[in-house]
Amino acid sequence: MEKDTQEIIIKGINASPGICIGKAYRVDREGVEVVEKYQIQTEDLPNEVKRFESAVKKSKDELLGILKKSPEELQHAHILETHLALLKDKMLYGRCIEIIKQENINAEWALKTVVSNLKDIFETMTDPYLRERSADVVQVADNIMRNLMGAEKVNIAAIKKRVILVAHDLTPAETSQINLERVKGFITDRGGKASHTGIIARSLEIPAVVGLKEATSTIRNDDLIIVDGNSGIVVLHPTEDTLVQYEERKINYEEYKAVITRESSAPAESIDGVRLSVMGNIELPEEVFALINYGGDGIGLYRTEFQYFNRNDFPGEDELFDKYKDVVEVMAPKPVTIRTLDINGDKAVNNGVLSEEANPALGLRAIRYCLKKPQVFMDQLRAILRAAAFGNVRILFPMISTYFELCEANRMLEKAAESLEKDGLSYKRDIQIGAMIEVPSAVIMADVLAEKVDFFSIGTNDLIQYSLAIDRGNEQVAHLFQPLDPAIIRMLKHVADVAREKDIKVFMCGEMAGTPHLIPLLLGLGMDELSMNPQTIPDIKRVIRALNVADTRSFIKEVLTQTTAKSAFELIKATYGSILSEQVYSE
Amino acid sequence: MLNLDSGLSREATIINELGLHARSAAKIAKLAQPATGSVWIAKQDQKADASSIVDILTLACEKGTRITICVENKGDLQILEDITKLVESGFGE
Numbered sequence: 001m002e003k004d005t006q007e008i009i010i011k012g013i014n015a016s017p018g019i020c021i022g023k024a025y026r027v028d029r030e031g032v033e034v035v036e037k038y039q040i041q042t043e044d045l046p047n048e049v050k051r052f053e054s055a056v057k058k059s060k061d062e063l064l065g066i067l068k069k070s071p072e073e074l075q076h077a078h079i080l081e082t083h084l085a086l087l088k089d090k091m092l093y094g095r096c097i098e099i100i101k102q103e104n105i106n107a108e109w110a111l112k113t114v115v116s117n118l119k120d121i122f123e124t125m126t127d128p129y130l131r132e133r134s135a136d137v138v139q140v141a142d143n144i145m146r147n148l149m150g151a152e153k154v155n156i157a158a159i160k161k162r163v164i165l166v167a168h169d170l171t172p173a174e175t176s177q178i179n180l181e182r183v184k185g186f187i188t189d190r191g192g193k194a195s196h197t198g199i200i201a202r203s204l205e206i207p208a209v210v211g212l213k214e215a216t217s218t219i220r221n222d223d224l225i226i227v228d229g230n231s232g233i234v235v236l237h238p239t240e241d242t243l244v245q246y247e248e249r250k251i252n253y254e255e256y257k258a259v260i261t262r263e264s265s266a267p268a269e270s271i272d273g274v275r276l277s278v279m280g281n282i283e284l285p286e287e288v289f290a291l292i293n294y295g296g297d298g299i300g301l302y303r304t305e306f307q308y309f310n311r312n313d314f315p316g317e318d319e320l321f322d323k324y325k326d327v328v329e330v331m332a333p334k335p336v337t338i339r340t341l342d343i344n345g346d347k348a349v350n351n352g353v354l355s356e357e358a359n360p361a362l363g364l365r366a367i368r369y370c371l372k373k374p375q376v377f378m379d380q381l382r383a384i385l386r387a388a389a390f391g392n393v394r395i396l397f398p399m400i401s402t403y404f405e406l407c408e409a410n411r412m413l414e415k416a417a418e419s420l421e422k423d424g425l426s427y428k429r430d431i432q433i434g435a436m437i438e439v440p441s442a443v444i445m446a447d448v449l450a451e452k453v454d455f456f457s458i459g460t461n462d463l464i465q466y467s468l469a470i471d472r473g474n475e476q477v478a479h480l481f482q483p484l485d486p487a488i489i490r491m492l493k494h495v496a497d498v499a500r501e502k503d504i505k506v507f508m509c510g511e512m513a514g515t516p517h518l519i520p521l522l523l524g525l526g527m528d529e530l531s532m533n534p535q536t537i538p539d540i541k542r543v544i545r546a547l548n549v550a551d552t553r554s555f556i557k558e559v560l561t562q563t564t565a566k567s568a569f570e571l572i573k574a575t576y577g578s579i580l581s582e583q584v585y586s587e
Numbered sequence: 588m589l590n591l592d593s594g595l596s597r598e599a600t601i602i603n604e605l606g607l608h609a610r611s612a613a614k615i616a617k618l619a620q621p622a623t624g625s626v627w628i629a630k631q632d633q634k635a636d637a638s639s640i641v642d643i644l645t646l647a648c649e650k651g652t653r654i655t656i657c658v659e660n661k662g663d664l665q666i667l668e669d670i671t672k673l674v675e676s677g678f679g680e
Contacts, residue, residue: 091641
């Protein structure tokens with residue numbers, strides 16, 4: 001046992017700041033580690049027994065299948081034959097069924113009980129060889145367990161205690177199922193800073209470390225772990241000393257955060273008197289309150305996808321309207337920028353069972369999907385226009401890659417307004433319309449697109465992904481995802497220049513907008529508004545207050561002469577290091 | 588205590604190198620399962636159901652262990668002889 005409790009430090013990528021200490025909860029699809037206990041009604045007992053029996057049958061068929069394939073390897077075949085006999089052993093098979101019936105308990109729990117009792121008996125044996133023979137019993141039981149649980153996926157929605165989620169990877173659909181009040185932190189094997197898990201964790205203000213590679217193989221359920229989202233470190237089986245040290249760091253960090261938050265409701269005004277709107281990105285309506293607490297000047301990006309996940313049908317217009325109205329009313333008169341559906345709705349609604357696309361990021365999603373499914377789009381557009389009557393709404397079309405798409409989207413919006421007029425419903429047509437600039441073709445066509453919109457909103461995550469051809473969720477190449485790449489800076493400059501020329505506003509709602517050391521650059525480029533995850537608002541406001549906008553304008557000229565991301569970063573550090581060094585949590 | 592009726596029980600010694608492990612236990616269980624009554628393996632004051640591999644394993648019989656095999660029904664005498672022979676032959680290993 002001793003070797004299991006040695007402190008292990010695992011290094012990953014810091015995806016969301018903060019420190020948490022707690023027990024691990026593995027979310028793995030094999031699910032063997034996660035065994036739940038629940039009561040079975042007496043009338044359902046025959047079904048529960050049947051479920052157990054068919055899991056055993058499945059294990060048996062699997063073994064027979066293997067045996068058929070390997071008749072030559074006698075030694076191996078003997079073991080399998082023993083396992084086959086063990087499957088139906090009364091102390092295992094019979095005992096489980098007895099426990100299910102006697103205790104009105106689910107099959108998984110009965111099996112777990114039987115196996116742990118047997119393990120205890122075997123562990124007391126003195127003969128080392130015989131002691132190890134429990135391995136055979138455990139293997140057989142694991143096999144049954146896998147078949148028992150394989151039938152239904154682990155239900156992360158049902159987590160009952162405050163835990164740290166440990167997963168190979170978390171898909172947006174999975175994260176949307178999680179009862180987030182129960183989660184203290186996330187750690188995943190896959191993913192980079194800008195991965196979905198990171199975004200979710202930051203918006204929920206819980207620490208996350210991603211790209212750990214080994215996390216799920218070394219960490220077991222209920223292991224004590226420390227997640228340090230500031231430096232990207234996970235400590236497994238921490239020693240007393242380590243625990244004390246991290247408790248202290250946790251307190252320091254929380255104090256620092258509290259100070260910053262207190263100042264956050266004041267506007268962000270630079271030394272030379274330029275005021276900048278600092279907005280928040282939200283996904284769930286509940287996040288509005290965090291956003292207000294952090295002093296957000298409005299919602300720069302309201303992601304609307306969540307209502308399409310975890311269901312078998314599309315949300316109707318009224319359902320969408322209710323949610324939008326909630327958010328719009330609470331925020332009024334501050335602006336709420338509602339982004340129309342940014343995914344492939346069919347995939348979300350069918351839990352991804354539709355034919356997989358080889359390159360979903362380049363596939364049917366966002367505005368492309370909406371224009372192909374006018375009814376789905378129309379329901380959302382009508383809901384947005386109706387909600388607009390309750391406050392200050394802007395609409396934002398995602399993933400515009402051609403002028404034609406933008407014209408079509410506008411035409412649909414006009415149609416939505418006409419139909420609402422005809423139906424005699426209250427709505428507001430006179431709202432600001434924006435295009436997301438996140439595809440390189442949209443950057444190049446910005447001057448043309450500008451004719452059709454009131455504002456641009458630059459989505460830096462996708463823009464970087466598409467421009468540099470980097471999958472930000474792939475840890476092999478995640479380090480190449482460089483916001484300071486000269487190509488990206490030049491693109492931003494172009495979009496900002498066009499917006500000024502055409503007299504429309506230019507906003508930024510990607511990760512870059514919430515990154516403190518990039519703020520001098522963004523001010524220099526002339527962004528009118530920055531939108532970020534709510535908890536970074538106070539910090540960004542603090543940086544803006546310490547800057548002189550006139551200086552950043554000349555600074556940007558120097559940045560534009562840089563030829564690598566690294567030299568651009570060094571330049572920022574050399575020029576603004578003193579302001580940025582106050583981020584105590586970055587080391 | 589066990590009812591070790593002289594006519595219905597046999598003693599034997601585990602002679603195989605690895606003791607009474609899963610594979611040998613499986614062989615005993617296979618023989619014991621068709622019995623009309625109970626079949627027991629006893630080691631000192633512990634007894635195990637001979638038709639259960641898991642139960643036999645919990646007896647932890649290493650090489651050299653003396654065991655008693657017994658059957659409840661007279662009709663299962665042949666099974667008793669077969670199991671005894673199996674154990675004495677070292678499970679044919």
